Amino acid sequence: MEKQFLKPQSSKTPEIHFNASTGQLHLTGKSIPENAYEFYKSLFDWLTIYIQAPAAYTEMIFRLSYFNSSSTEFILQFIKEMDKLHAFGKDVKVIWVYDEEDEDMEEVGRDFQQMVSVDVELRQSGNFKL
Secondary structure, eight states, X not given: OOSEEEEOOOSSSOEEEEETTTTEEEEEEXXXXXXXXXXXXXXXXXXXXXXXXXXXXXXXXXXXXXXXXXXXXXXXXXXXXXXXXXXXXXXXXXXEEEOTTOHHHXXXXXXXXXXXXXXXXXXXXXXXXX
16 A cells, blocks of 8 residues: 555646545645546545555545535545444544535534434644644
8 A cells, every 4th residue: 555645736626635654645736537446446545545554543634615515425425434444443534624614614514413423523724734
């Protein structure tokens, strides 16, 4: 397994920086790819391998300004994978960062909180630094 999974941000896809050594998993930007399955498949494959031997602490950070409905399925699946790690007794946190004026993104984060048992922490972007 590659120690890092990196994809640069584009006008339609988020920057992805997953680091197996540090357990830091970041998605930042917009997620409106033409084909969400094609875009996220390699990332999901990497994450599936990572979960077999994760870092001592895993922190998945979503800092998305917008995403389409086809991306929602993958975002939720990534959070559910973190939920699996949590269920196995691993130290895991999901951080959902949203703009303080974006009530819709805050509400989506709250919806995700209710779907899993892993800690999904909501943070306003003004109070959060990577």
